[in-house]
Amino acid sequence: LFTHDLWNDTLALESDLHVLEHLRRARQEFGHRLCEASKSQSEEVLELLRTESMYDFSEFFYLLKARGIGSENEIGAFAELHNSHIVELTKNERKMRRLGLKRDRLLQAIFTADTLPRLLQNWRERPGAMDQSNLGRFLSTLMSTETTRKLVVAGGEAGFLVREKTPYGTSLVSSTGIMEDVFGSTLRAFREQIQTRVLQP
Amino acid sequence: VKFALTGVILLLNGLAAQAGAQTREINEPGPQFSSTDLVVISRNKTLKSLLKADPQVVRHALDTIARVQTSYETRTTDQPGSSRKRSPKQQEADPDLAELERSAPEAAHDLFQLIKQAATKTRPIRR
Numbered sequence: 660l661f662t663h664d665l666w667n668d669t670l671a672l673e674s675d676l677h678v679l680e681h682l683r684r685a686r687q688e689f690g691h692r693l694c695e696a697s698k699s700q701s702e703e704v705l706e707l708l709r710t711e712s713m714y715d716f717s718e719f720f721y722l723l724k725a726r727g728i729g730s731e732n733e734i735g736a737f738a739e740l741h742n743s744h745i746v747e748l749t750k751n752e753r754k755m756r757r758l759g760l761k762r763d764r765l766l767q768a769i770f771t772a773d774t775l776p777r778l779l780q781n782w783r784e785r786p787g788a789m790d791q792s793n794l795g796r797f798l799s800t801l802m803s804t805e806t807t808r809k810l811v812v813a814g815g816e817a818g819f820l821v822r823e824k825t826p827y828g829t830s831l832v833s834s835t836g837i838m839e840d841v842f843g844s845t846l847r848a849f850r851e852q853i854q855t856r857v858l859q860p
Numbered sequence: 861v862k863f864a865l866t867g868v869i870l871l872l873n874g875l876a877a878q879a880g881a882q883t884r885e886i887n888e889p890g891p892q893f894s895s896t897d898l899v900v901i902s903r904n905k906t907l908k909s910l911l912k913a914d915p916q917v918v919r920h921a922l923d924t925i926a927r928v929q930t931s932y933e934t935r936t937t938d939q940p941g942s943s944r945k946r947s948p949k950q951q952e953a954d955p956d957l958a959e960l961e962r963s964a965p966e967a968a969h970d971l972f973q974l975i976k977q978a979a980t981k982t983r984p985i986r987r
Contacts, residue, residue, distance in 0.1 A: 715968055722972065726979035737978035744974055758967050800967040 678853055685849035689714065692841045698818035707813035715801050716810045720834050721842040723787075734782045734789075738770045741797060745769050748800070758800060768799035781831060788833035791822075814838070891919035900925070 666672065690709045694700075697708060707713060728734055748755060749765050770778060770793070778793045791811055795804040802810075811832055814820035819838045823831045893901065893915075900922060901907045910918050 711964075715964065718968070719971065719975075722975045726975050727983075728975065728978060730982070733978060733982045736981045737975060740974045740977055740981070744970065754966075758964075797971075801964055801971065 681849055681852045685845055686714070688848070689717075689841065689845045692845060693717070693817075693838070696817070696819075696837050696841055699816040701816070704813050704816050707809060708817060712802050712806050713810055713813075716798070716807075716814070717838040717842045719798060719801075721839045721846075724836075724839045725843065729786050731779050731783045735775075735779055737797075738775055738778055742769050745799075760800060764799065768796045770796060777827075785831075785833060788831050790825075791830040791832050794832055890915045893919070893922075897922050 664671075693708045693713070694705050697704060699705075722728075728737055745765050745768050748758075748760065749762050755762065755765070774790075774793060774796070778789055781788050781790065781793075791808065792804070794811070795807040798807050811820060811822065811830070815822045817837075819835055821833050821835060825831050901911055901918065907918050907921060
């Protein structure tokens with residue numbers, strides 16, 4: 660990987676810098692666009708929208724949409740893979756430490772015989788909607804449940820998420836699609852800028 | 861935020877060493893701690909040792925923890941005082957301070973792969 664060609668090939672180096680410049684710009688642009696699209700312009704909400712956790716949060720919703728996770732079968736398959744991944748993680752002390760995760764927190768992120776049917780039922784009745792606690796489970800390796808809660812509240816105030824109380828006393832969360840659009844359009848612009856350079860050096 | 865966190869950790873480490881020998885008398889009313897704050901303090905050795913000696917610093921540390929829990933900058937690993945430089949013993953002693961220094965790119969990549977697998981498991985790859 661670290662050969663002298665890395666520094667001697669000036670054309671390649673210029674292209675690398677071009678990618679880095681646009682990568683930096685895209686990350687900055689994403690935050691700007693998200694704040695611009697927010698219904699609330701309160702500094703408290705905008706501060707949360709600018710965080711890296713919000714970037715991860717938006718990417719999660721974008722990936723579900725872009726990968727077409729729309730049916731009950733698909734969300735079920737995702738939950739199954741998530742559970743296997745969490746179980747594997749609990750057996751890997753080094754990785755847990757690397758990610759700053761504790762076993763008890765990971766165990767709480769597993770979909771159980773109680774929580775999985777509700778995830779499937781919500782998704783079947785309203786594709787794209789899930790309990791806030793289930794959203795927290797999917798995001799558990801990235802952020803704490805408290806961070807998820809804060810982002811859900813901020814996303815609600817920004818008009819990116821709809822939050823509803825269920826008869827079970829839980830919060831049902833669904834996206835309005837704005838976060839995914841902002842994420843997707845920023846990514847598309849970034850890719851096109853990179854491709855133009857690659858095709859026309 | 862990155863500098864604030866690094867500053868708080870350095871300050872806490874320095875003060876914790878002196879805490880046993882030096883207890884400051886405070887005449888003005890001290891900072892308030894909620895029951896949630898007290899739970900966090902009780903599970904972080906450094907914060908616990910500083911509570912009597914310098915409650916203002918503990919209050920400042922708790923506020924910083926709350927503020928940066930949603931921030932990216934504290935999760936990068938290549939900065940001074942990152943989790944790679946904290947021993948497992950230190951992480952055990954101060955779990956909430958360690959939480960601030962997590963690394964997420966690996967977890968984000970794992971999540972990306974899981975969603976990709978879920979999509980391809982239920983139907984052919986979209987091109």
